[in-house]
Amino acid sequence: MTKYIMWGSYCEDVLEKRAPHRQAHLDGLAQQKESGVLITIGPTKDVTKVFGIYEAESEDIVRQLVENDPYWKNGIWTEYTIKEWIQAF
Structure with a gap:
């Protein structure tokens, strides 16, 4: 399968x-991780950007x-881009 960032x-x-939506967000991410589609996701330290890797x-x-x-649906994430990623190492 293809990897995406x-x-x-x-x-x-x-x-x-994010507080009212955080648990639903985390529960959804846990399901994605368990299914294998989500490799990793998280915010930058200053909590201005989010970065994720999917397969x-x-x-x-x-x-x-x-x-x-829930973060997208409720305006916590305000924009995003997805790019196909080639894992070199």
């Missing part, structure tokens, strides 16, 4: 705004996962 941005005041059959699948995440 997701790079996105967080909203202003993310720590406060999926298509970019559309990754887009669906991102856009169905």
